[in-house]
Amino acid sequence: xxxxxxxxxxxxxxxxxxxxxxxxxxxxxxxxxxxxxxxxxxxxxxxxxxxxxxxxxxxxxxxxxxxxxxxxxxxxxxxxxxxxxxxxxxxxxxxxxxxxxxxxxxxxxxxxxxxxxxxxxxxxxxxxxxxxxxxxxxxxxxxxxxxxxxxxxxxxxxxxxxxxxxxxxxxxxxxxxxxxxxxxxxxxxxxxxxxxxxxxxxxxxxxxxxxxxxxxxxxxxxxxxxxxxxxxxxxxxxxxxxxxxxxxxxxxxxxxxxxxxxxxxxxxxxxxxxxxxxxxxxxxxxxxxxxxxxxxxxxxxxxxxxxxxxxxxxxxxxxxxxxxxxxxxxxxxxxxxxxxxxxxxxxxxxxxxxxxxxxxxxxxxxxxxxxxxxxxxxxxxxxxxxxxxxxxxxxxxxxxxxxxxxxxxxxxxxxxxxxxxxxxxxxxxxxxxxxxxxxxxxxxxxxxxxxxxxxxxxxxxxxxxxxxxxxxxxxxxxxxxxxxxxxxxxxxxxxxxxxxxxxxxxxxxxxxxxxxxxxx
Numbered sequence: 001x002x003x004x005x006x007x008x009x010x011x012x013x014x015x016x017x018x019x020x021x022x023x024x025x026x027x028x029x030x031x032x033x034x035x036x037x038x039x040x041x042x043x044x045x046x047x048x049x050x051x052x053x054x055x056x057x058x059x060x061x062x063x064x065x066x067x068x069x070x071x072x073x074x075x076x077x078x079x080x081x082x083x084x085x086x087x088x089x090x091x092x093x094x095x096x097x098x099x100x101x102x103x104x105x106x107x108x109x110x111x112x113x114x115x116x117x118x119x120x121x122x123x124x125x126x127x128x129x130x131x132x133x134x135x136x137x138x139x140x141x142x143x144x145x146x147x148x149x150x151x152x153x154x155x156x157x158x159x160x161x162x163x164x165x166x167x168x169x170x171x172x173x174x175x176x177x178x179x180x181x182x183x184x185x186x187x188x189x190x191x192x193x194x195x196x197x198x199x200x201x202x203x204x205x206x207x208x209x210x211x212x213x214x215x216x217x218x219x220x221x222x223x224x225x226x227x228x229x230x231x232x233x234x235x236x237x238x239x240x241x242x243x244x245x246x247x248x249x250x251x252x253x254x255x256x257x258x259x260x261x262x263x264x265x266x267x268x269x270x271x272x273x274x275x276x277x278x279x280x281x282x283x284x285x286x287x288x289x290x291x292x293x294x295x296x297x298x299x300x301x302x303x304x305x306x307x308x309x310x311x312x313x314x315x316x317x318x319x320x321x322x323x324x325x326x327x328x329x330x331x332x333x334x335x336x337x338x339x340x341x342x343x344x345x346x347x348x349x350x351x352x353x354x355x356x357x358x359x360x361x362x363x364x365x366x367x368x369x370x371x372x373x374x375x376x377x378x379x380x381x382x383x384x385x386x387x388x389x390x391x392x393x394x395x396x397x398x399x400x401x402x403x404x405x406x407x408x409x410x411x412x413x414x415x416x417x418x419x420x421x422x423x424x425x426x427x428x429x430x431x432x433x434x435x436x437x438x439x440x441x442x443x444x445x446x447x448x449x450x451x452x453x454x455x456x457x458x459x460x461x462x463x464x465x466x467x468x469x470x471x472x473x474x475x476x477x478x479x480x481x482x483x484x485x486x487x488x489x490x491x492x493x494x495x496x497x498x499x500x501x502x503x504x505x506x507x508x509x510x511x512x513x514x515x516x517x518x519x520x
Contacts, residue, residue, distance in 0.1 A: 131155020145179035201225025228260035238263025259283035395426035430513035
């Protein structure tokens with residue numbers, strides 16, 4: 001195999017860069033390098049090349065490189081823009097290359113085999129694969145992306161329709177090991193590969209990530225470490241967008257380590273896999289929202305989160321359709337998930353779900369639409385025969401709605417509601433009304449002791465009126481305390497009546513607690 005490198009290649013590159021037309025550049029390439037030759041850029045002096053052509057930016061004409069193999073081993077491209085676009089039928093390999101400040105563009109290129117391993121970037125600028133097509137295996141492992149913005153979005157040509165980026169073939173693996181850049185875009189890309197891995201774990205400072213209108217047709221899709229790590233300041237808006245993305249043909253879809261310091265994750269109008277399990281595993285989620293507005297879920301959807309983390313963001317499925325089951329069991333939510341307007345054709349698993357984690361009472365009171373969201377979850381829990389969750393949602397809904405409406409009648413009703421909560425936690429507690437009953441027995445006993453001298457056994461007397469339905473209590477009232485009633489004061493009758501009413505109410509609440517606990 002013919003190999004071209006050193007001074008010969010340096011001269012060839014200078015000639016190509018100075019050609020006026022792509023055809024002229026193609027002819028120069030054909031004269032110096034036969035189709036199928038290996039071109040080694042390792043020894044190219046890129047600063048000397050810039051000096052020879054008198055330009056800081058290197059813009060190679062868009063030409064066909066044929067089946068020639070291009071190898072860039074440990075190249076230091078220095079500062080300045082580099083445009084290296086064309087059609088490549090042979091392998092293109094970047095190994096431990098370094099790029100300085102400026103833009104690196106492969107926009108509009110076509111690659112058969114593309115490998116970018118261990119490369120590093122420094123300074124401001126962009127890395128552009130806009131409109132590029134990857135027809136076979138592609139592996140992009142960036143050691144350090146620096147502050148660069150990365151784009152696999154559409155390629156815009158004046159006077160022509162935009163061309164989207166296409167990945168196809170058996171494998172497309174993409175990984176960023178380190179980056180302080182804030183922007184990544186795969187907007188309108190078509191990902192049609194057998195095995196697709198997108199690993200963003202090293203991108204720690206992301207602010208804007210765009211997968212809008214992407215088409216996913218891969219067998220196995222794994223998106224790892226996608227996290228908005230840039231603080232959401234006033235005047236900026238952190239977002240991760242999968243709006244109008246289509247995953248219907250994917251056979252296995254997993255998002256692992258989704259997270260954000262703050263911002264917005266938007267999956268609006270997204271179509272998820274039909275015959276596959278969709279797994280969404282979240283890491284940390286700060287203030288913000290995770291939105292699945294009008295999304296379509298034909299298959300199984302499973303939510304999970306890293307141990308010890310709380311779903312602090314507001315989760316919304318408003319208007320979404322679920323043809324398969326949804327599993328969000330075991331999650332600890334801050335704001336209540338919004339399931340208003342959703343349609344479920346199969347099971348919804350809400351086992352061990354918690355609401356209001358790490359939220360103060362004030363934050364709960366200020367949460368938008370909390371009452372309506374709780375009401376919808378209560379409806380779903382009742383449909384699933386989850387009586388415990390339905391009671392919990394009802395209690396939270398009552399707390400949220402309390403003292404929000406004006407009027408004497410509403411105030412009295414809300415006061416009664418507050419008493420109901422304090423004495424039995426809305427019928428969910430057995431111990432609470434029992435403790436109140438003991439307190440009433442002892443409290444009234446002390447009142448009888450210090451106010452009425454005629455009562456010799458005040459605690460026993462109080463017992464008789466706390467548990468009036470017991471046979472022993474009836475005997476005590478008729479025989480043991482008959483002499484007390486002969487000269488009883490009106491105040492004593494009032495106290496006994498009040499104690500009896502309170503005791504009956506508390507006994508009823510104990511029975512209600514048993515009923516709700518054991519579904520009697």
